[in-house]
Amino acid sequence: MTYTVFVDGQEGTTGLRIHEYLAQRSDIEVLRIDADKRKDATERARLLNAADVAFLCLPDAASREAAAMISNPNTCLIDASTAHRTVPGWTFGLPELCRGQREAIRGAKRIANPGCHASAFILAVRPLVDAGLLAPEALISATSITGYSGGGKGMIAEYEAGGNAQLKSPRPYALGLAHKHLPEMMAHTGLKTAPVFMPIVADFYKGLAVTVPLHLQQLRAGTSPEQVREALAAHYEGERFIRVMPLRDADTLAGGFFDVQACNDTNRVDLFVFGSDTQILVMARLDNLGKGASGAAVQSMNVHLGVDETLGLV
């Protein structure tokens, strides 16, 4: 069986990466738009409606526009943008989220791919809420360190142009405390209050790690770091792309330093719990263009089509 696939936004960062994944597939026929018609609404609509699966790798406004162009009831949209992640009628493209999510993706024609920071945050926190270790009312914070490809073509060009000394050091951003991933972080963890979230972009291409620092007192009384790790391990048992590392996994740290890039070129998420007697750090690491974007989109496509979920992904 061959499926036809169109990538709207094929020249962008996530679109190009999806094309790389699809190029290895004999079961996928890729529909391509002529370079001079990339933003031609009529041609985009024609290709979107000719596809079994269409990926939207576009800014939010263009994604909403594309979604409104669909008249073919068989076309499945997988949107990489922020536009639809908490919109009713759209299914969150994170198969590992909870029991039943895979079946929901299999049956959905509108799939919203999670944001890169949000994927890491949700995968780290959701199991703790589901296990009753962290109350939905908890007030927590998180930081994220990310490579600059997370900012798309514009930010990549800025970093790769060189000559701007400010870009040499890590840059905290979203300091208005209203990062666009907060709504999906709340909706898909069950947290009632948005975390205080500060992302930091630094001078490396890709790789991302979210850290959630917690006093053990913020967790259910008597919770130990071991129990937090066990809750993660139980939640993700059998998951091909999620690795829950041993507690205080010093072996993964070169000389005591955490490697943010160690999941690059994979669709993997590594989860860590570092703990003392009174505090823990829960960390999630991924490739922002892998499980943080394009890899996740291909995984959702595989789940939706009912083919091997790992096809083309490592």
Ligand SMILES: NC(=O)C1=CN([C@@H]2O[C@H](COP(=O)(O)OP(=O)(O)OC[C@H]3O[C@@H](n4cnc5c(N)ncnc54)[C@H](OP(=O)(O)O)[C@@H]3O)[C@@H](O)[C@H]2O)C=CC1
């Ligand atoms: N980069 C990442 O790590 C992640 C990105 N995302 C999200 O995925 C989406 C795509 O991001 P990314 O690939 O990084 O962005 P880029 O800026 O790299 O690419 C976006 C592409 O969309 C094209 N485009 C813009 N408007 C239109 C339009 N009206 N019609 C057709 N094409 C259009 C752009 O054209 P042109 O080339 O002319 O500018 C560009 O090629 C965004 O919503 C982003 O937030 C999600 C997760 C992670």
Ligand SMILES: CC(=O)N[C@@H](CCC(=O)OP(=O)(O)O)C(=O)O
């Ligand atoms: C470094 C950088 O700017 N990263 C982007 C996140 C990329 C991403 O996940 O974007 P979407 O939510 O659109 O999917 C940011 O924090 O806005």
